[in-house]
Amino acid sequence: MPVPKNDFKAAISAGRQQIGLWLNTGEALPAEIAASAGFDWLVIDSEHGPNDLRSIIAQLRALAPFAVEPVVRPPSGETWFIKQLLDAGARTLLIPMVDSPEQAKALVQAVRYPPRGTRGLGAAVARASGFNAISDYAQTADDEICLLVQAETRVAIDNIEAIAAIDGVDGVFIGPADLSADLGCLGRIEAPEVQGVIESAIGRIIAAGKPAGILTFNETLNRRYLELGANFVAVGADVTELAATLKNLAGRYGRGPGAGPAGSGY
Template sequence: MPADKNKFKAALQGRLPQIGLWLNMAEALPAEVAGQAGFDWLVIDGEHGPNDLRSIMAQLQALAASPSEIVVRPPVGETWIIKQLLDVGARTLLVPMVDSAEQAKELVQAVRYPPAGKRGLGAAVARASRFNTIPDYADTADNEICLLVQAETMAAIKDIERIAAVDGVDGIFIGPADLSADMGYRGRFEAAEVQEVIEKALGRIIAAGKPAGILTFSETLNRRYLDLGATFVAVGADVTEFSSALRSLAARYGRGQGAPKLSGY
């Protein structure tokens, strides 16, 4: 029996648009609610959400019946934490702050078993193999792991073609908030100068033959990126949607400050 098919990875390869949502609450119940909302992919955020390995595993368990593909973002692209996340059942990773092709190659090594990589062989005791009830897991897992890397600095933008050329990188995701800060436009990712860099980067990723992704809280921009050919686009986050809904409800009764203006992430 082989590892389960990663339909999200297949959708990216087929350039089928995938709409996603960020999960930052770090709790299983709201994650489970989001898992039935109809998104193509959900990101359990270990970089900016208050998550640890156990809370990520709990959300993976809560989302096991969800039709959405679950993407896990580690806080850093380190081999040790990638090994742990894969063993608890993550199969699509979104790694932040990848600035070069050399970093991307190291990440590919981290998600693949030897001899193709250096992922530790602990499948017999891992949730990923359903505790050794998928006998062919170690032989087939590499094909179903999806590695997405985030380009969030001008260094990454300058190296985008080399990153895209790395075998085993399944998609490149532009991080507009950090990119705008790196460009000197912190909190102003909608600035024309930033948007020019983003749009050109999306085009370069696509031209290099890799799926391109991005997240903003602007519906106008998200639809623009989809029109430009971005394949995996995240359109919001659980925390901001929850906060906005509650503020709007309070405002209707003359309480609170109303719905906040959302910016990029």
């Protein structure tokens, strides 16, 4: 029995737009709520979210019944952690701060079994193979692993075609926050000089034959990127949406940050 098909990987390869959301609570229950909302992909964030291997596994379990692709972002592209994530059942990885084709090539090696790569054999005792229920996991896993790499610096943008050209890189994701900082516009991703670089990079990624992705919390920008052809776009994060909604609710009753105690409640 082969591993299940990765519909997200097939969708972005075919040019079908996929709308995503960041998960930053580190908890399974909010992840399950987000999965029921109808997004195509959800990022379990271990770079800027309070996640370790066990909390990632808990969220993978929570998302498993839903028609949504869990995308796991580790803090960095360390081979040992990539191996653990894959064995834990993650099959789509988003690796931050990839500046060069050499880095991208090493990451491709890390997610593939020999002779195509260097991934260690151990999934027979791990969640990825259903604890060996998928008897030919090692023979079929490579084709369903989806490797997304983040371009977040001027160096990465300069190397964007070479990064996209690496066989086994399934998509290139622009990190606008870090990129804006590296361009001298810290906290101002809407700055024209930043947007010019981003829009050019999206076009260059697509021209190189790879899917382009991005995340912002700005709906106008997100829709613009979709118009430009970016086809895996994350449009928000669970914590920011929850915070905004709760502040709005409290404000409708004269409460909110700095409004004083809420009274006796119920």
